[in-house]
Amino acid sequence: MSQTLAERYGITFSGFKTPIPVGKAPDTTDAASFIRVMVPDESKVSDGFRHTVVMNTKTNKAWVLRTGGFASAYQWFGPVDALGVSLKDCRSQQVPSVVLASQKQELQPR
Numbered sequence: 001m002s003q004t005l006a007e008r009y010g011i012t013f014s015g016f017k018t019p020i021p022v023g024k025a026p027d028t029t030d031a032a033s034f035i036r037v038m039v040p041d042e043s044k045v046s047d048g049f050r051h052t053v054v055m056n057t058k059t060n061k062a063w064v065l066r067t068g069g070f071a072s073a074y075q076w077f078g079p080v081d082a083l084g085v086s087l088k089d090c091r092s093q094q095v096p097s098v099v100l101a102s103q104k105q106e107l108q109p110r
Helices: 002-009 097-107
Strands: 034-038 049-056 061-068 073-081
Touching: 002 061
Parallel strands: none
Antiparallel strands: 034 049, 049 061, 061 073
C-alpha cells in the first residue's frame, strides 16, 4: 500500500512530487476501519521527512502524516483517493494514538 501511494503521489524524504492538500488528522471514531503503514525511507538522509499513511479501508481514503525534516515538521495531508491500493502483504498496524492526540489538539480553542 505505502509503495503504491508513494509512487502515485511522489512521496519521498524531500516531500511530495504531486501536491497533496494540507488537511487534518482523520476522524478515527470507527477505529476498526483504519490501518496505518509507514512509508519506507531508504534515503539515509538524517534530516529528511518521514511519512505515515493512515487509510480508511471502508472509504478507500488515505491521509499522510509528515514528520521530521530540518524544522521537525508534524503535518497532516489529505484525504487522497486510495482506490486500487492493495493491502495484500501489507504489514499494517493499528491506528496510532498520535492520530487521536491530533484530533484532541484540533478541538481545543486557541
